[in-house]
Each structure stands twice: as structure tokens, then as C-alpha cells.
Amino acid sequence: MAVLTEKAKINPDLKPDRLAVGLGGLASILIIFVLGFLWLRDGQATQVVKAFVAIVWGVSGVAGLYFFANMSAESLPERWMKRVQPFVFVGPAMALLGWYLAIPTLRTFFASLYNQQGEFGLSNYVAVFTERIMVEAWTNNILWMIVGTTLTVSLGLLIAILADRSRFENIAKSLIFMPMAISMVGAGVIWKFVYDRNPDIGLLNAVVQSAGGEPQAWLSLVQPWNNLFLIVVMVWLQTGYAMVLISAAIKGVPDDLLEAARVDGATEVQIFFRIIIPSIAGTLVTVITTVIIFTLKIFDVVMVMTGGQFGTEVIGVRFYREMFTSRNDGYASAIAIVLLLAVVPVMIYNLRQFSKRETF
Amino acid sequence: MSQANPSLAKDSVFQSLLSGFRSARGAKRRSALIVNGVLFLIVFIWTIPTLGLFISSFRPEQDVKTSGWWTVFPHQAWTTVEEARPIPQGQTRDQPITIEGVTAMFDQWTKGVQIDADTRIIWKGNLRTGRLEVQQLRWTFNPILTMDNYNRVLAGKEYQLQRPDGTTFTVQGDDLTAGFLNSLAVTIPSTIIPILVAAFAAYGFAWMDFPGRRALFIVVVALLVVPLQIALVPILRDYVSLRLNGTFLGIWLAHAGFGLPLATYLLYNYISTLPKEILESAFIDGASHFTVFVRLILPLSVPALASFAIFQFLWVWNDYLVALIFMGITTDRSSHVLTMRIAEMVGSRGQDWHLLTAAAFISMVVPLAVFFGLQRYFVRGLMAGSIKG
Amino acid sequence: MRKIGLMGASIALLVLSSGVFAQGGCPAEWTNMSAELTAACNGELRGTIVTMSGPFTDADEVKFNESVAAFEEWTGIDIQYTGSKEFEAAITAAVKGGAAPDIVDFPQPGLLRSFVNDGLVIDVSTFIPAEHLTANYSQSWLDMAQMGGIMAGVWARYNGKSLVWYNIKAFEEAGYEIPTTWDELMALSDQIVADGSSPWCVGIESGAATGWPATDWMEEIMLRTTSLENYDRWSFPASPEERLLFTDPVVKNAAEKLAEVWFTENYVAGGRAAIAGTFFGDAPAGMFSDPPTCYMHKQGNFITSFFPEGLVAGEDYGFFYLPGIDETYGKPFLVAGDIYAMFNDRPEVRAVMDFFSRGESLRTWLASGGALSPHNDTPLEWYGSEVERGIAALVAESTSVRFDGSDLMPGAVGAGSFWKGMTDWVSGTVDLDTALREIDAAWPQ
Structure with a gap:
């Protein structure tokens, strides 16, 4: 496999230096996210500029989030890495889905048990x-x-x-x-x-x-x-x-x-x-x-x-x-x-x- | 890994066709004829409705609303050659009426009765004050074509108003520039963000083992069917407290959230069918999941990523409801997207619906360009190369 | 907000120079002003913004903006209006999601009522002086604004419904006279049928809102065949016990009267199929084709915007009042309109609401055409078109004015089962009794 030249040997032990870099990167990405969020929400630039910044901010921010989160996960001892890493992959998607669809669906379920007079039941x-x-x-x-x-x-x-x-x-x-x-x-x-x-x-x-x-x-x-x-x-x-x-x-x-x-x-x-x-x-x-x-x-x-x-x-x-x-x-x-x-x-x-x- | 050249791959198909079936060349040609014939027929039927809209978009309002778009083509139609012939007086609706030796009921006369092969008489107006017209079948067509609809949509309408003092003035409506820019600003991030997020999740579901994997996957499939309308009010409430309402960020996240189930599901199905052997050999080489995903899976998934990008792009581009709820009510017209501007254009009662003919084509240009742009990623041979590699 | 070439420039100029006019810029005729309107006219609320949302788009939106431009200039309050289609969904989500604009324009008071019941609407009688309201609105308007014990909003404009449009030249050519009684109307219809044509054009298709023109017809006939008390009990009952059911003989009688017009052979061009299958905006076109396929079309005054281009009111088309059926019930007039309600309580919002309770708020709109003013302080000469002045005069002559019943009913009925029931009945999916029963069933308990 020509593409896989980088041989990231999986180490069974914790690698503190990598963990530090990973978590630090994660933290700075989160700060950038919040700052970008505030700027995009309240900033005064024109829409074209905002859209351009947003594409760069959104895409590279999300990519960086995955990169550093993964780096932190991979620095853990192998047993822990195997548990954490999958959630680095599916976690963000699940969080978005949870906020935008799953929780509203749960609320919908509870709402469905009350009729228009506010009585509880299956009517x-x-x-x-x-x-x-x-x-x-x-x-x-x-x-x-x-x-x-x-x-x-x-x-x-x-x-x-x-x-x-x-x-x-x-x-x-x-x-x-x-x-x-x-x-x-x-x-x-x-x-x-x-x-x-x-x-x-x-x-x-x-x-x-x-x-x-x-x-x-x-x-x-x-x-x-x-x-x-x-x-x-x-x-x-x-x-x-x-x-x-x-x-x-x-x-x-x-x-x-x-x-x-x-x-x-x-x-x-x-x-x-x-x-x-x-x-x-x-x-x-x-x-x-x-x-x-x-x-x-x-x-x-x-x-x-x-x-x-x-x-x-x-x-x-x-x-x-x-x-x-x-x-x-x-x-x-x-x-x-x-x-x-x-x-x-x-x-x-x-x-x-x-x-x-x-x-x- | 050697990336197979798509055009080469295509050529090799041709080569094999030629070499393998030289003996059956005639049959080959016949089959190509059938393939192209059937394809042409389907495409033709598919395109007729759009063609109708396209032609209509160049017709004046009155023509659009009173005659078929196909009348712009030469066709045979009954053309009046003699007007205002007097009607027989004293007739009633329930008695047959004889004109020129032909007998028919009044209701038939009003639709036109043929008196010989290419002549008919039609009764115009009522029994007392109407007239007879003689008509003949003539070749004709309806040639008036105009750019008016496009001008009014693109440059904005002109509104005639009157001041209380009786003087009139004209207000020039907005053009579509702002709508276009806003739509682009909404759509591009709303397309890229969910793809990135979904691709990671799809890989996680396809190739990683973790507790709760089955349950979470079921949640994804289940959420495919949840109508996004149930989420509008709760999300709006969250947005109000986060001050996200009316911002582009809010609408990007909303589109990303609503598009995620389908994105994850489609990408999962593609990524999970990639040959296991490729990943195995990579892991033997000591690669991590992250490396495999970034270096191997993403490039191999380009056709799937491109297909979903197309769909998500045009769903967001054509979305009206989400934009209306999160951008429409609380912001002024300057941040309205194209679909909203177009919907507003037809008027409070829909009286200017004929403008939708031109507007539909104008708003179609961008999604079609995206389709053409991404179509080149649907090529044969990506997978073949990876296996051999 | 991008406002538009020369106009924009002139407005900007006026705003700049408005320091000169600010004091007492409001019309001197305004009396009984609320404290907030007085403050606004004194320039004390300069620089504030009031957001507004409603279903006006396109030309209506332009007319609205132009009509409030003078007030914005006098007071320095910026009224930001956003119009949208799918208005019901948008406003329901916005209000429930806590993002309601300051003022919302409701063409369907029934929808507003449900927000009042949720306690979300601000009582305008708490700040607009009662003397002003009673002086500037007739009692029936005030009654209709009274919901859940509060004055839920101010009526800002209305449209006339009880109108029959006709092709003047076709009428003259055939020698038809304008009917002034129901019997004359039916006699004319029979005459037109005997002459070999169809008197009426009717179309109830309207996409997502299919069926609404049928409910208008029902309301007209209800007003003409039963008492106002019954109409009110039918359209917005004070209590559930009081409600006049759709299955009541009174309502069924009205439907049967409607059937006499709609389902009598040759009365409607194209018959039942045309009623169900014709877009309401395309329906009147038959009056202007050569030869006309029909001679009369009952619809609100907005329908003229669907007439073929170039036709002139008074020359090509005219209108007459849909005559009464039973003399006992006088000359009722059916209207529809917009009530503006207030969701956020700030001084500038109060000032703007008070402004909307005055005819001045519609002045440019009236001059430009397309609206009628419910305010008593609007003189007839403000109307720019003969058509609207004529309608205003008809309203003034009428013995009673009632609002479109389906708009008063709860959304589930007025914008739901009533449309559907009428459509099902007209298209023959269900019989009349079933249709009426199903309309009733949707009424919220």
C-alpha cells in the first residue's frame, strides 16, 4: 500500500506528549469555534465575506476537531483507545442528530400522549x-x-x-x-x-x-x-x-x-x-x-x-x-x-x- | 495504489467489446440501436414537461394563461375565414338546428360542426345575439416570444402607485442578486459540513466496533423518516436563547442536522461495501483508523460523496420552509434566500404565477452547474484500481 | 433594507431634513392619541425599530411600505415588514418558538384567537383610548376584535366579498339588466341558460387552500338566509354550547340553496367538474373570452388582479351587489380583512399600533388601490379607484357587515375541514350530510 507510508505504530502505553498536543489542539479548536461563532453571529461583514469565512471556518474547524480529538484518543493506552476512538468518529454526528432530531422526536412522543383537552392517554x-x-x-x-x-x-x-x-x-x-x-x-x-x-x-x-x-x-x-x-x-x-x-x-x-x-x-x-x-x-x-x-x-x-x-x-x-x-x-x-x-x-x-x- | 485512469478504463471496455464480439458485430450494432432508442424515448418523455415550461417562460403573460405552449410550433388549427354571418333566429337549446344542410344541437354548434372535410361552422355567442363563423383548417403557429418574464424576474418588477394627492409614481422592486448571494451563502456550508461529519460517522459504523453501535445505527435509520417540521419549534426556541435566530450559522447547522440521517445512511452503505481486504492490509501495515479513513476511504468514496453533495446542495437550494422559519420571520428582505424571493414574487394571491416559468429556470442554473461539475466523479474504475493496487 | 432608486434617495433626504418637521409632524386631525403615539409624534421614539410580519408580498408589500413611509418620517420609527407565503406555519413556529415579531398581521382572526387563548397577545385597549376606538370603528369591527376577554388587535384593512363581477359589453350586447333581487338574479340566470350560455363561472381549486371560494359562497348564503345571531353562533360562538352546528338545518338549507346555483344544469360553465377543477384565479377568464363562456363571477375585489391585462373598470367590467335572498335579513355585506396584533410590549410598538387604528395608515394604499379602510376617519375621496369607492359605498349602504366566517373559525375548521368538506361535496366524494358532519367533527372541543 503506497499510500500508507506513515507507520503509526500502535503503542500499548499512554503517550503523554501526544495526549497533551491532542487536548491542547482540541481546546484551541473549540476556542476558535466559539470566536468564529460569535463573529459570524454578531460580526458586521457582508454576507459574501461571511459565507467565505464560514466555509473555511466550518470545514477546517470540523476537520481540526476530528484531527485533534483523534490524536488524543490515539495517545491513550490501547485498551482505552479502542473504546474512545469510535466515539470520536460517530460522536459529533450523534450530537447533531440528537439536538436537531432525536430530542425533538422524544418530545413529540410525549406530546402525542396528550389530547387537545390536555388529557393523558392514547386517544x-x-x-x-x-x-x-x-x-x-x-x-x-x-x-x-x-x-x-x-x-x-x-x-x-x-x-x-x-x-x-x-x-x-x-x-x-x-x-x-x-x-x-x-x-x-x-x-x-x-x-x-x-x-x-x-x-x-x-x-x-x-x-x-x-x-x-x-x-x-x-x-x-x-x-x-x-x-x-x-x-x-x-x-x-x-x-x-x-x-x-x-x-x-x-x-x-x-x-x-x-x-x-x-x-x-x-x-x-x-x-x-x-x-x-x-x-x-x-x-x-x-x-x-x-x-x-x-x-x-x-x-x-x-x-x-x-x-x-x-x-x-x-x-x-x-x-x-x-x-x-x-x-x-x-x-x-x-x-x-x-x-x-x-x-x-x-x-x-x-x-x-x-x-x-x-x-x- | 495506482489510480486507474477513467478514460483508459472506458477504452478498455471498448477494446473488450470490439475484440470479444467482432464476430457478432451486427448484433452489437442492433443492441446499441435498441439501447439508444429506448433511452431516447424515456429522455424525451422526461423532458416534455420541462420543455413546456421552458417555452412558456418566453411567452407573454396573456399567451401563457390562454393558450398551450405547443402552439408556438406550426400546427393545424381552425382559422376563421368568414366572420359575422347572421344566425338563424328563433332557435332554442333543446331543438336541433339546421345550417347549410347540416343538423345539430345548439351545444354542438357552439363547439363547431364540420360541414365538409376542412370547413366547419361555429356558433359564437348566444341564441339571440350570436353570430356564425366559417372556419377552415390552416397551418399556423403562435410566434410571439419575449424576454419579459426574465426581465421582470431578474431586474425586479415595477409597481405603479398613487400618492394621496393623486400623482402617480413608480417603485422599482428588488432584483434577484441578493437572493442569489444569500442562497449560495446558505447552501455551500450547509452541504459541506454534514458530508464531513457524516463520513466520519459512516466509517465508524462500517468498520469500528463499539458498544451501542447497533442502537445508534437504528436511531439514524429511524430519524430518516422523522418529518423535520417537528423540530422547527424546539430548535427555534433554542436559537432564540442562543441568539442564533436569523443568522446564517443557525441555518447551516439546521440544514446539517436535518440532512445528517440521510448523509450518514448513504455514506455508510457505500463505505461498508468497500472491499475488506484493502483495510486489512492497511491495518497489517500498522495504519490507524484515522489514517485509513483519511488516506484510503475518503478518496475511494468520492462518487458517494459527490452524489450526496449534489442531493444535499439542491435540497438546501430549493428549501423554503427551513429558510422561512429560521431566516424569514425575523430578518428583513435583504437576507432572504432565492426561494423566498421567488415565492414572494407571485403576489399575495398568486396572481403573477406565470413569472414562475422564468424564475424556475433562473433558480435551476446553479444546482445544474453543481451537477455538471460533480458528474465527472461518477467514473468507472476507482474500485478496480484499488483492488489491483 | 434596499429601497429603490429615486424613492430611496428622496426618503433619505426627507429623513435627514425631518428635524425640521419632527415636532408635530403627525396630522393635526388626530385626536384621542395614546401617550405613546403622542410621544412618537414628538420625536421621542426616534431611532427605534418595530418588526412586523404578515402575508402581504410583492405589490401589497410595496403598498404597505409606502403607506407607512410618512409616519416613519414623522416619528423616526422604522417599521420593518416581512411578508411571506406559508404564513400560518411561519408565524405559528415563530410565536411558539419565542421569536414573534412585534406586530403580526392576521388575515385569519381564528388563528389569532388561538394565540390569545395561549395568553401571548397584548390587549390593545390597555393603551389605545377607548374613545378613539369607539369613534373610529363601527361596533361590529370592535366586536370581532374582542377575543378571550381582550381587545386582541386593531383592524387595519379589509376587502369586499359580496360582489358579482360581470362583463359590461357582453351584458349590453345580450341586453341583460343588472339584477337587484335574488329572484331577478335567478331569472337572469335562467335567461342566460335559455339563450344558450352559462350564467356563472366558478372555480374553487387553489392548491393547498382548495375549497376556500366555496366557503365564501356558503357564508354569503348563510347571511342571506338566516339571522346575524345564527351567523355569529356559527362562525365564532361565544361558548361551545352556543355553537350552531354545520349539521343544523339552517346550514344545510344554505348549502342546498348553494346547490341550486352550482349544480343546476348549465348554471355553471363546465358544470361540477369545472367548479372543482378550475383554479380560482382562472375562473373569471371565461367572462372575457370570445364568446363569453359565462357572464357572472362572484368574488372579492382582489380578483381584478387576475383579469386579463388591459381591461378597464367601468368600461370592460363592472360589479354589482350579490342581492339578498330573504328580505327579513336585509342587505348584509361580507368582508375579509387583516387584524394587526401585538406580541411585544414596547412604547414604539404601542405607538405604531395606535397609528394602524387610523385611516392615515392606509392613505397611499387607498390611493393606489387594493385595500379598503375600516376606519371611520377615512373619507371616501381618499380612494383612488372607482371600484373601491363603489365598494365602500355599498358597505356603507348595507344593513350589516360580517366577516368571512371561515377566517373566524378555528384553523382546524376554517382552514381545514370546511374547505375539505365543501370540496368533497362538490366533487362528489361524499354526500352533503357526510360533508357537514365531517366539518363539524374537526371543531376543537
């Missing part, structure tokens, strides 16, 4: 599963999850495979990716031009009309199919995500493997199923997991296009409305907690994969 959870609108939302979310995930992942895979074999790879991938770069308000207008009831504005109705059909209010009155029209919007927006990740994985399939298979006379279809799919299985699981979670959380597409009306209600929209329109915190919290429980199967699957791993 919010009962309502989450029994109200007609919530039942509608759950049903729709299952549809989103199954249809949306299937379409997004399979189209992403198909495009990634095709693009990998095409001379037009870059342009094709860029065009598929483009919708991801469009803001949701922009996407709303784009799809208005497709779905609008007026055949002079909506492309779909213009096509239907020129084929002799009657224009339809696709998003409102064509129930329950309007859900599928909304899912199409999500698929259009998110396939780029699946494509980018899968494409990166395909690039990782070793060439010699493919060459060998071709020399052995395997067809492209066989290569696809026997070599490519197994090689990128890990990535596929990742993509499927994240897209399932996207579809469970789906919010903005529905909110912008129909507001959850016309039988298109989904959990994300219900949650938002209970939280901000009705200001019914307990109920909104219960929805969020149930959403969390809904991904337990996904978590278990991921944990199982995780537990199989060997570590050092």
Missing part, C-alpha cells in the same frame, strides 16, 4: 387509525409507497443501465436529473401545464381532445386515479435520485468481471441479472429504503398540487395541517410517531444487514 392514536380522512391518507400512502417506489427505482435502474451502455450517457443522465433541480413551485407550474383541465393549457387534455376524448380534471375528479397522476409527478422528480446512486454503483462493478462473462459467452440479459444486480444489491437496498421513506413522508407534491383534497390526502399533509393549521400538537405528534413505527420493518431489515458486518 390521539385511536383517531390516527380511525378517522375517515386518516384512513384515506394511510391507503394513499401505501399506494404511494408501492407504486412510487417501484416506478422510481425500476426506472432509475433502467436508465442507469441504458446510459452506461450509451454514447449519450452524460446528456441523457443530465436530462433525467434536471427535474430534481427544479424547485417545487416550479414543478407545480410545470405540471399545471400538463394536467390543467383546460385543453388550451393542459397538454394531457389537448392530446385527449385531439384524439376525440373529453377533457378531464385529472387531479380532482378522476378519482381514485388522481393519486396516480400525483405519483407520476413524484416519480418524475425523484428518478434522478435513484439513477445517480445506481449509476455510481454500476460504475463500481469491476470491468474484468464483465469481460470474463462476455468471453464466456453470457448474454447481456444474463450479465445484468447474474453480475450487475448482485454487485449493486447493496446500493439497491439503500435506494429502495430511502425512496420508501420519501414516499411515506411525501408532502410537497400533494400540498402544492391538490392540498390533499379530492381524495389525495397523505400522512405528510395531514401532519402539517394538524401541526400548523389546526395547532393540534398532540394529534400531529401521534401522526409523526406512527410514521416512525411504520418504518420498523425497514429498520429491522437494515439492522439485520448491519449486524452481519465484520468490523475491526
Whole structure:
């Protein structure tokens, strides 16, 4: 290994000099952090200067934090180092996650146990599963999850495979990716031009009309199919995500493997199923997991296009409305907690994969 | 370790294709045709909606709101050749009406009834005071294209106001420069910080053993599904006491925190699939975790880092809610990000929604540039090189 | 704040030279001023900042800023207004997170009420003299500002709702007369149908807020088919026992009356599908197409900003009052508007709140068009456009003024189940009884 010229011999004993340097560095980094924080918060420089300083400050500060924390950890006796070092690696991430998401989630859990009259109990959870609108939302979310995930992942895979074999790879991938770069308000207008009831504005109705059909209010009155029209919007927006990740994985399939298979006379279809799919299985699981979670959380597409009306209600929209329109915190919290429980199967699957791993 | 040259790797694929399948050259060409054909079809369908927006962004407001964007292309349309022919009087809605020997109900006449292959008669107006028009199918197109939408979005709108004394004056609205700068200032640190933090954590989960490892990993996966809205109020409260509200620092940390679960999860999945053998040999050489991570794992993870960087960049760039909560309410317009400026532009009631056509493209430029810039890191052969090395 | 070329320069000049005008810069007509407003007019609060947030953006924001510019110059108080979309979420988070701006503009008093119940809003009657409030607002405005035992804010502007817009030229060409009673309106509708067209254009689609135009129609008909007491019990009941349920025959009767207009064949261009599937802003366009697909459109005065460019009020389009149905209930007028509430108590905030309780705070806005003034000290000639002067006159002639009921209701109903219930009913997802029952169910206990 040419890169690993530096032979940091692991010493079983404490190295006080290194520990001193490490802790000193850590302390100075923390001071720099606080000073930078104060300056960025209260300083008078223009935004451009601040942004530039912040990038340098944030990135090098975080990097320095890891460097010195690690140096301190490595100076400890080996037994202690093995215990401390992992937390140098995962600790900062866990701290941020704890502050920004985990603690609010715990509070949400407690809030979910109180109904609007302040009574303690499970009444919010009962309502989450029994109200007609919530039942509608759950049903729709299952549809989103199954249809949306299937379409997004399979189209992403198909495009990634095709693009990998095409001379037009870059342009094709860029065009598929483009919708991801469009803001949701922009996407709303784009799809208005497709779905609008007026055949002079909506492309779909213009096509239907020129084929002799009657224009339809696709998003409102064509129930329950309007859900599928909304899912199409999500698929259009998110396939780029699946494509980018899968494409990166395909690039990782070793060439010699493919060459060998071709020399052995395997067809492209066989290569696809026997070599490519197994090689990128890990990535596929990742993509499927994240897209399932996207579809469970789906919010903005529905909110912008129909507001959850016309039988298109989904959990994300219900949650938002209970939280901000009705200001019914307990109920909104219960929805969020149930959403969390809904991904337990996904978590278990991921944990199982995780537990199989060997570590050092 | 010899870093395999990506272009060489590509060439070697070509070489192998050529040498291995010289005998089946025709089949090869056919398959390339199918690949490109299917790809073209998908890309074409994918692009139509955006194309519609793109064309619309160059059309005048009235055209955008009354006719389809596809009418800018030559198409056959019914064109009036004879106006103001008198209507038959005394007709009713429920009785058939005969004109030029053709009989139809009134509601059909108002939609136009064909009297021969390329001529139709259409009843315009009501039963008493309307008129008949003769129309023929003609090739036509709708050629008016303008930069007005872009001008109004980029340079700011002009507002006509009136003073109490009756004199009018014009107020020039803000241009988008500040919005662009603010968005960049928010987005770049919000992208880099979580990647760095998540990469360390991902390595820790993938290759280090420590108590609580499984539990913490489950927390990461679970937090993927937590809607960030639940955190807005508690974080805002913390920010108020830390005086972080309305600062760039606050919003960077918020985006970093909200993006971390996905960053950690994606990077973990990539880093954990790197071949064990590379790390093993490094550890035998006496390297520490830190060295392995910095010297070996990070360079090998460039495609994953680049993909996540792209996603995080454009999610933050297009974010509206987080910016609104932490920057919007308590700061004045000079620190508003692009998405907020664009949302404000359509007016209190959304009456100027046609401006979103141009605004969508303007705001898309930066994320697309980032995509193109980072796309070159998605190359074949990184891994191959590392194994051989 | 980047303010804008010549204007900016002239304001800066005025501010610089304002030492000269500072003393007694405020209008001499102002009477019954609060101590803080008096202090501000004497220049004692110079250099202070008042932050404000609300849903005005774009042109409305410019008009707002221009309208308060004179006051800023007289007093040296800087009013920093930030407008946003997603206003409800933003303000809910800000208030609960402890980052509320000094003054918040609520277009939905129902949302304000929930903050009052949490004890977060400052009672304006503690510092604005009662004589001034009673003199400058009619009683119904004051009643609507009374929430949870306090005066929760001051009404700053409003919009007229009970208006039917029509295409003047199309009316003339077809020889239609403006109806003055409900029967005439229905007779005209029948006439238009018989003539082979559709009288009404209706669209209730509005993205996340889909359904709100339907609630406006319901409120209009409620006001015209039942007593004001019932309307008040329906929209903001004083106690839960008093509440008029949506399932009450009175409400159902109003919905059935609405169905007579909306669901009668050919009454609405495009039928039920068009009502549910048309963006509310696109709906009036049918009146101005050639030939018109409809002749009348009921909507608030803001709708003119959606009319095709270049149309002139009084020549191309006009409006008339949506006539009463039952004479017993007189000529009610439905309005919507903005109430400004105060979250932080400082002298300069008090002074600014007192300022907003005076017509002067809207002067440039009234001249420029787009708002109506609820203040009694606003003379009709301040209005710059005939349309708004006409509406103000209609309001003055009306026998009662009531606020948009859905905006008064709690958010869960007024911006939630009411929209949804109406939409579900119109699009045929549920029948009327189910819709009304579900609207009721969302009312917080």
C-alpha cells in the first residue's frame, strides 16, 4: 500500500506528549469555534465575506476537531483507545442528530400522549387509525409507497443501465436529473401545464381532445386515479435520485468481471441479472429504503398540487395541517410517531444487514 | 495504489467489446440501436414537461394563461375565414338546428360542426345575439416570444402607485442578486459540513466496533423518516436563547442536522461495501483508523460523496420552509434566500404565477452547474484500481 | 433594507431634513392619541425599530411600505415588514418558538384567537383610548376584535366579498339588466341558460387552500338566509354550547340553496367538474373570452388582479351587489380583512399600533388601490379607484357587515375541514350530510 507510508505504530502505553498536543489542539479548536461563532453571529461583514469565512471556518474547524480529538484518543493506552476512538468518529454526528432530531422526536412522543383537552392517554392514536380522512391518507400512502417506489427505482435502474451502455450517457443522465433541480413551485407550474383541465393549457387534455376524448380534471375528479397522476409527478422528480446512486454503483462493478462473462459467452440479459444486480444489491437496498421513506413522508407534491383534497390526502399533509393549521400538537405528534413505527420493518431489515458486518 | 485512469478504463471496455464480439458485430450494432432508442424515448418523455415550461417562460403573460405552449410550433388549427354571418333566429337549446344542410344541437354548434372535410361552422355567442363563423383548417403557429418574464424576474418588477394627492409614481422592486448571494451563502456550508461529519460517522459504523453501535445505527435509520417540521419549534426556541435566530450559522447547522440521517445512511452503505481486504492490509501495515479513513476511504468514496453533495446542495437550494422559519420571520428582505424571493414574487394571491416559468429556470442554473461539475466523479474504475493496487 | 432608486434617495433626504418637521409632524386631525403615539409624534421614539410580519408580498408589500413611509418620517420609527407565503406555519413556529415579531398581521382572526387563548397577545385597549376606538370603528369591527376577554388587535384593512363581477359589453350586447333581487338574479340566470350560455363561472381549486371560494359562497348564503345571531353562533360562538352546528338545518338549507346555483344544469360553465377543477384565479377568464363562456363571477375585489391585462373598470367590467335572498335579513355585506396584533410590549410598538387604528395608515394604499379602510376617519375621496369607492359605498349602504366566517373559525375548521368538506361535496366524494358532519367533527372541543 503506497499510500500508507506513515507507520503509526500502535503503542500499548499512554503517550503523554501526544495526549497533551491532542487536548491542547482540541481546546484551541473549540476556542476558535466559539470566536468564529460569535463573529459570524454578531460580526458586521457582508454576507459574501461571511459565507467565505464560514466555509473555511466550518470545514477546517470540523476537520481540526476530528484531527485533534483523534490524536488524543490515539495517545491513550490501547485498551482505552479502542473504546474512545469510535466515539470520536460517530460522536459529533450523534450530537447533531440528537439536538436537531432525536430530542425533538422524544418530545413529540410525549406530546402525542396528550389530547387537545390536555388529557393523558392514547386517544390521539385511536383517531390516527380511525378517522375517515386518516384512513384515506394511510391507503394513499401505501399506494404511494408501492407504486412510487417501484416506478422510481425500476426506472432509475433502467436508465442507469441504458446510459452506461450509451454514447449519450452524460446528456441523457443530465436530462433525467434536471427535474430534481427544479424547485417545487416550479414543478407545480410545470405540471399545471400538463394536467390543467383546460385543453388550451393542459397538454394531457389537448392530446385527449385531439384524439376525440373529453377533457378531464385529472387531479380532482378522476378519482381514485388522481393519486396516480400525483405519483407520476413524484416519480418524475425523484428518478434522478435513484439513477445517480445506481449509476455510481454500476460504475463500481469491476470491468474484468464483465469481460470474463462476455468471453464466456453470457448474454447481456444474463450479465445484468447474474453480475450487475448482485454487485449493486447493496446500493439497491439503500435506494429502495430511502425512496420508501420519501414516499411515506411525501408532502410537497400533494400540498402544492391538490392540498390533499379530492381524495389525495397523505400522512405528510395531514401532519402539517394538524401541526400548523389546526395547532393540534398532540394529534400531529401521534401522526409523526406512527410514521416512525411504520418504518420498523425497514429498520429491522437494515439492522439485520448491519449486524452481519465484520468490523475491526 | 495506482489510480486507474477513467478514460483508459472506458477504452478498455471498448477494446473488450470490439475484440470479444467482432464476430457478432451486427448484433452489437442492433443492441446499441435498441439501447439508444429506448433511452431516447424515456429522455424525451422526461423532458416534455420541462420543455413546456421552458417555452412558456418566453411567452407573454396573456399567451401563457390562454393558450398551450405547443402552439408556438406550426400546427393545424381552425382559422376563421368568414366572420359575422347572421344566425338563424328563433332557435332554442333543446331543438336541433339546421345550417347549410347540416343538423345539430345548439351545444354542438357552439363547439363547431364540420360541414365538409376542412370547413366547419361555429356558433359564437348566444341564441339571440350570436353570430356564425366559417372556419377552415390552416397551418399556423403562435410566434410571439419575449424576454419579459426574465426581465421582470431578474431586474425586479415595477409597481405603479398613487400618492394621496393623486400623482402617480413608480417603485422599482428588488432584483434577484441578493437572493442569489444569500442562497449560495446558505447552501455551500450547509452541504459541506454534514458530508464531513457524516463520513466520519459512516466509517465508524462500517468498520469500528463499539458498544451501542447497533442502537445508534437504528436511531439514524429511524430519524430518516422523522418529518423535520417537528423540530422547527424546539430548535427555534433554542436559537432564540442562543441568539442564533436569523443568522446564517443557525441555518447551516439546521440544514446539517436535518440532512445528517440521510448523509450518514448513504455514506455508510457505500463505505461498508468497500472491499475488506484493502483495510486489512492497511491495518497489517500498522495504519490507524484515522489514517485509513483519511488516506484510503475518503478518496475511494468520492462518487458517494459527490452524489450526496449534489442531493444535499439542491435540497438546501430549493428549501423554503427551513429558510422561512429560521431566516424569514425575523430578518428583513435583504437576507432572504432565492426561494423566498421567488415565492414572494407571485403576489399575495398568486396572481403573477406565470413569472414562475422564468424564475424556475433562473433558480435551476446553479444546482445544474453543481451537477455538471460533480458528474465527472461518477467514473468507472476507482474500485478496480484499488483492488489491483 | 434596499429601497429603490429615486424613492430611496428622496426618503433619505426627507429623513435627514425631518428635524425640521419632527415636532408635530403627525396630522393635526388626530385626536384621542395614546401617550405613546403622542410621544412618537414628538420625536421621542426616534431611532427605534418595530418588526412586523404578515402575508402581504410583492405589490401589497410595496403598498404597505409606502403607506407607512410618512409616519416613519414623522416619528423616526422604522417599521420593518416581512411578508411571506406559508404564513400560518411561519408565524405559528415563530410565536411558539419565542421569536414573534412585534406586530403580526392576521388575515385569519381564528388563528389569532388561538394565540390569545395561549395568553401571548397584548390587549390593545390597555393603551389605545377607548374613545378613539369607539369613534373610529363601527361596533361590529370592535366586536370581532374582542377575543378571550381582550381587545386582541386593531383592524387595519379589509376587502369586499359580496360582489358579482360581470362583463359590461357582453351584458349590453345580450341586453341583460343588472339584477337587484335574488329572484331577478335567478331569472337572469335562467335567461342566460335559455339563450344558450352559462350564467356563472366558478372555480374553487387553489392548491393547498382548495375549497376556500366555496366557503365564501356558503357564508354569503348563510347571511342571506338566516339571522346575524345564527351567523355569529356559527362562525365564532361565544361558548361551545352556543355553537350552531354545520349539521343544523339552517346550514344545510344554505348549502342546498348553494346547490341550486352550482349544480343546476348549465348554471355553471363546465358544470361540477369545472367548479372543482378550475383554479380560482382562472375562473373569471371565461367572462372575457370570445364568446363569453359565462357572464357572472362572484368574488372579492382582489380578483381584478387576475383579469386579463388591459381591461378597464367601468368600461370592460363592472360589479354589482350579490342581492339578498330573504328580505327579513336585509342587505348584509361580507368582508375579509387583516387584524394587526401585538406580541411585544414596547412604547414604539404601542405607538405604531395606535397609528394602524387610523385611516392615515392606509392613505397611499387607498390611493393606489387594493385595500379598503375600516376606519371611520377615512373619507371616501381618499380612494383612488372607482371600484373601491363603489365598494365602500355599498358597505356603507348595507344593513350589516360580517366577516368571512371561515377566517373566524378555528384553523382546524376554517382552514381545514370546511374547505375539505365543501370540496368533497362538490366533487362528489361524499354526500352533503357526510360533508357537514365531517366539518363539524374537526371543531376543537
